[in-house]
Amino acid sequence: MDPGTGTRRVTIVDVAAHAQVSTTAVSKVMRNAYGVSPAMRERVNAAIAELGYRPRAAARGMRGRTYTIGVVLPDIRNPFFPEIVDGISGHVRDTEYQVMLGTGSRISLPGTSASDAEVELRLIDSMVDRGMDGMVLVAPAAGQKRVDEAAAGVPLVVIGRHMRSALHDTVVDDDARGAALVVNHLADLGHRRIAHIDQREPDHGRAATMPNAVRTRGYRDAMTAQGLAGQIDVVSTGYTEEGGYLGAKQLLAREVRPTAIFAGADIVAMGVLTAVAEAGLRVPEDISVAGYDNTSFAALGPIGLTSVDQAGQQIGADAARLLLERIARRDRPSTFITTSPTLVVRRTTAAPPG
């Protein structure tokens, strides 16, 4: 029943001999350690590939490493998350690390009403139990205290949530600035009734740090700065396609409906576009729509969605780099990286009607 029937398993000694380097050099390349030249890396990786070398993760696990990074995503339907995963994967590509993904929504037990945060904490626990060397949490729902508890047990980087901690690193987009880019663009086009669809934030304690809440604050501040405080109109649903659909239905039923809808995420804008089409309205002639994340969906020919680009691949790559550094040295000082978003204007935004 052994798949490697008859053939001796390739060892690190074989790889070193094939690459004509020391086993220490091979080990260094595999650990992505400092002081390895690109030429050395290439040579060792070529030998690993040619010989099909595959160290036993279980054996390594007993020595304390499994060379596995766990990435926890809120869901796998949001087309923004693959950008982050690509960035993480691209960064670890020439190391021996593997990326394993888990999504929070999949482990809720029936008959219980586990919150997002509970479901996610259980997933983090189970990934740690399964020997992940480090974790990347994308927009985690748990509070700082619980994230810190997790970070005390495993090297950890938070993406998207504006949390500062001595125990983990953080990479965020400047969400307030991204929201302001959208509001200013729409105001410049002549819009005044600019509505926003947001993710409902049940936990006021975390409102200051969740990306959705920071975007909403950015929207409110930018509207106020534009002299449009009286026009602020926020509908809170969820960062899902359905959330966008339901939010837009509410906005389109207003006595005086908005001339522009700023959806907090592209996946929300997807639902908005469906609701607008169902209402027999044209985009952008009757109503402008903008999203956030600049996903591949936004760039699609028949969509052409104006959206905020928060450079997901770069965010993922930065997070992976910080995580590998933290795995190598647990007590390193924590780093907080903020990336600057840009606005990509396409066909869904134009001057308001009439």
Add this chain to the structure above:
Amino acid sequence: MDPGTGTRRVTIVDVAAHAQVSTTAVSKVMRNAYGVSPAMRERVNAAIAELGYRPRAAARGMRGRTYTIGVVLPDIRNPFFPEIVDGISGHVRDTEYQVMLGTGSRISLPGTSASDAEVELRLIDSMVDRGMDGMVLVAPAAGQKRVDEAAAGVPLVVIGRHMRSALHDTVVDDDARGAALVVNHLADLGHRRIAHIDQREPDHGRAATMPNAVRTRGYRDAMTAQGLAGQIDVVSTGYTEEGGYLGAKQLLAREVRPTAIFAGADIVAMGVLTAVAEAGLRVPEDISVAGYDNTSFAALGPIGLTSVDQAGQQIGADAARLLLERIARRDRPSTFITTSPTLVVRRTTAAPPG
């Protein structure tokens, strides 16, 4: 550094006491064993949730189980794959199993030209090394011999690829029938020049079993049955958005261009729609477009893509059920399930111009 500072870890004995059942019963529920009543399951799961019980996967791993299922996806950008993952996750939701995802494209080494199959085999190996109790391979690129070798080492279910083996179970969509549904629908509308965009299949040996190749054969057979053998026109790119874009560019540059394009997957149709929009053509007035998979993208208001529904969630649930059965009893006879696709007609298909 222990996150559970001060509090004693909850054990199976606590869960049994809380639920007022035996520890054997708790164990049975966790293993998803036969002979557990729904009421018992609910009671035990409620106790697990209330107490926050979390067995140590590592400890369990030493006894031979990690309660982890590895799912290998060709990529995470194709919006069809979340349907399958939802089906798998939904089925294991009331068991103790966790689902971990890996995608093949992410582990290719730079400076090497690893094929899809090699990259994927390395990922399978690494997931087995990390102690997965079972694996689900979605449309694997590797040959039957290599998949059988993997199946000899770990309980395994193949989704999407038409492989029959005594060593693993298989769940496929009737791809030939799905392709015929599209061709017949377009022919009924009056189309004759119906082109197909396919995934390039470099390995002739596996052409009989890859879902893309089965769809292409179904297209050819249905065209022939409709008396349209002379109109058969296949462009082979890839099951990606870019593949659809490049394929459509080729088709639109034909001296006599097709009046309908059948894209082998919805993600391919996304690229087709962009290329058609760029060419200044209207869908469906100038050209009809159909996809395959009936993803959430197809149902979007501004898209309204006619597509084949292959019931991804059901496929995922079937695969999970077979896998848990195979984990429980390694030598059980293998099962081959074929699901019947249906056509969902929306706004992108209509009678040809003129």
